[in-house]
Amino acid sequence: MSNVTVHLDLDEVHPLAYHALKANGCNDENASAVADTIASAERDLCHAHGLFRLPGYIASLQSGKVNGCARPRVERLSPGVIRVDGDSGYAPLALKTVRDPLARCASENGIAAAAIVKAHHFAALWIEIESLTELGLCAMAFTAYTPSVAPAGGTRPFYGTNPMAFGWPRPGRPPMVWDQATATQARGEVMIAAREGRELPPGVGINREGNPTTDPKAVLEGCLLPFGGYKGASIALMIELLVGPLIGEQCSFEAATTDNRDGGPPRGGELIIAIDPKRFGSDQDPYEHADRLFTALLGQEGTRLPGDRRVKNRQISAREGIAIPQSLYDRIQGH
Amino acid sequence: MSNVTVHLDLDEVHPLAYHALKANGCNDENASAVADTIASAERDLCHAHGLFRLPGYIASLQSGKVNGCARPRVERLSPGVIRVDGDSGYAPLALKTVRDPLARCASENGIAAAAIVKAHHFAALWIEIESLTELGLCAMAFTAYTPSVAPAGGTRPFYGTNPMAFGWPRPGRPPMVWDQATATQARGEVMIAAREGRELPPGVGINREGNPTTDPKAVLEGCLLPFGGYKGASIALMIELLVGPLIGEQCSFEAATTDNRDGGPPRGGELIIAIDPKRFGSDQDPYEHADRLFTALLGQEGTRLPGDRRVKNRQISAREGIAIPQSLYDRIQGH
Numbered sequence: 001m002s003n004v005t006v007h008l009d010l011d012e013v014h015p016l017a018y019h020a021l022k023a024n025g026c027n028d029e030n031a032s033a034v035a036d037t038i039a040s041a042e043r044d045l046c047h048a049h050g051l052f053r054l055p056g057y058i059a060s061l062q063s064g065k066v067n068g069c070a071r072p073r074v075e076r077l078s079p080g081v082i083r084v085d086g087d088s089g090y091a092p093l094a095l096k097t098v099r100d101p102l103a104r105c106a107s108e109n110g111i112a113a114a115a116i117v118k119a120h121h122f123a124a125l126w127i128e129i130e131s132l133t134e135l136g137l138c139a140m141a142f143t144a145y146t147p148s149v150a151p152a153g154g155t156r157p158f159y160g161t162n163p164m165a166f167g168w169p170r171p172g173r174p175p176m177v178w179d180q181a182t183a184t185q186a187r188g189e190v191m192i193a194a195r196e197g198r199e200l201p202p203g204v205g206i207n208r209e210g211n212p213t214t215d216p217k218a219v220l221e222g223c224l225l226p227f228g229g230y231k232g233a234s235i236a237l238m239i240e241l242l243v244g245p246l247i248g249e250q251c252s253f254e255a256a257t258t259d260n261r262d263g264g265p266p267r268g269g270e271l272i273i274a275i276d277p278k279r280f281g282s283d284q285d286p287y288e289h290a291d292r293l294f295t296a297l298l299g300q301e302g303t304r305l306p307g308d309r310r311v312k313n314r315q316i317s318a319r320e321g322i323a324i325p326q327s328l329y330d331r332i333q334g335h
Numbered sequence: 336m337s338n339v340t341v342h343l344d345l346d347e348v349h350p351l352a353y354h355a356l357k358a359n360g361c362n363d364e365n366a367s368a369v370a371d372t373i374a375s376a377e378r379d380l381c382h383a384h385g386l387f388r389l390p391g392y393i394a395s396l397q398s399g400k401v402n403g404c405a406r407p408r409v410e411r412l413s414p415g416v417i418r419v420d421g422d423s424g425y426a427p428l429a430l431k432t433v434r435d436p437l438a439r440c441a442s443e444n445g446i447a448a449a450a451i452v453k454a455h456h457f458a459a460l461w462i463e464i465e466s467l468t469e470l471g472l473c474a475m476a477f478t479a480y481t482p483s484v485a486p487a488g489g490t491r492p493f494y495g496t497n498p499m500a501f502g503w504p505r506p507g508r509p510p511m512v513w514d515q516a517t518a519t520q521a522r523g524e525v526m527i528a529a530r531e532g533r534e535l536p537p538g539v540g541i542n543r544e545g546n547p548t549t550d551p552k553a554v555l556e557g558c559l560l561p562f563g564g565y566k567g568a569s570i571a572l573m574i575e576l577l578v579g580p581l582i583g584e585q586c587s588f589e590a591a592t593t594d595n596r597d598g599g600p601p602r603g604g605e606l607i608i609a610i611d612p613k614r615f616g617s618d619q620d621p622y623e624h625a626d627r628l629f630t631a632l633l634g635q636e637g638t639r640l641p642g643d644r645r646v647k648n649r650q651i652s653a654r655e656g657i658a659i660p661q662s663l664y665d666r667i668q669g670h
Contacts, residue, residue, distance in 0.1 A: 228563020282583025
């Protein structure tokens, strides 16, 4: 242990998060679900969605914005649509609750959707996607947040970082899962760069006056840009529609007016689409067909499968554990 | 009429295309469907998907690759999945055939998918998306092509330009529809730039040696890049999976080995997902909610809704008609 970071074995992450959440009003089920999500992020060395978020989770329990004893309610609205009312809790328990009903619905119908509403999402989307690929399903997920990304042609925050994730199952192997913000970078990454005093690459964001800057603090006060210009902005707009008007939850611009800015995640929606590749009538095995695609792709030098870094990180974190800033560790322990 | 371009009134486009297709082996139904698609593209001043493609359509009828008398067969594979066998014809008739069954299926289930296989797609996707938004449905569509885009980290063509489109219905107004290649530009745009001797913006593509170039001919021999770097490439890979292994059709890399390179479109698949916003349990009117989102977005100076240029172009083309190169006109008339 240095005076700057604290070393943790992987199996220390879950109890650290769990106890801090319990001490701040989560019941066992909710604390476990959120701690699972945090531990998965740390296992994958995705610190921006790991313990780094715990002070925010705790702040929203303390302010009363988030219900630490939420009991998500699942309702089937139509043969292909499941709605989950998150009961103002954190998203992980709602997502755990909907996984099996959604998977059954997708297998029966070929395609199905889960609309998660009245939940507070603060994590990566690959977690829910992976849990569906484990059942042989292909899946997409979308969520919004609060305004931090400029629309195409604009200079002020309007879209959330609005991640979209996609996964394809690979029986016997880790699934192919990507999970990407429609912002050039996730806000969490910019926050970590600010904390560590690192400059951002050019093109990530603009300052409060609408001018390009590589200073992460100036971008946090100003705004992020969508990846790939207007095309990324189109995807951000699609996500707002899918998790706002479609399912009857808040768009990012609406969350900005209702959120209490306690540092935790706003109330919001998530849409998950699950698809059963065995129900689409291919005369080939769809998983083997996909593996031929992956093999052909990897035949080109310099390429890799999206998400394979996370898979490699699991070996590293299992062997070496993780390091978190002493200040963060103290803050979590102090709660 | 100058000696370089030919002026056409909008109502001359359909018969011009229809008669050329009929003269080359299309029956009435197939010629009408393809001519509808071409006329829609010209109406929207999207020349890259209009008459410019007709010589390619004709080439594939002449080579026997495409069946001009195709009779698409629709089959419901599961409550939420419809499969359309295009009978080796052009996609427009298959798409016309599946529209109403898909819409019914989406309204019953909340969400439904159409898998179009054994079809040859050569057009924009906004046409099928718009036809679903007219029924109050939200929709997404995906298709692949033949390799012309480098994967992330690679330098040789692997992905097709792989467009994805999304539409949201606006009762009483034109829908919000975007339709974008995951390539930096559509290949048709690069072909037009080559024909007109225009340079490309930097970053669009690389030459045969893998080096950046702004020469459209060098890019057509080399390869396009995905928009937004690795994030655009992730979307391109998702599209390959959705229209290849998922539905049992060819990925772009597979089409490259089976296509006869006659200048027309390869055989391929398309996936359409249709979603009924009235089946997701919102306690608000989803269309009005979306209009509040659009109004808030347009409140920021410099912004516009994706696809609104096409809507404006319709007024221009209705008033002024269109101009096509004399050489293209002569080529079409000569068939």
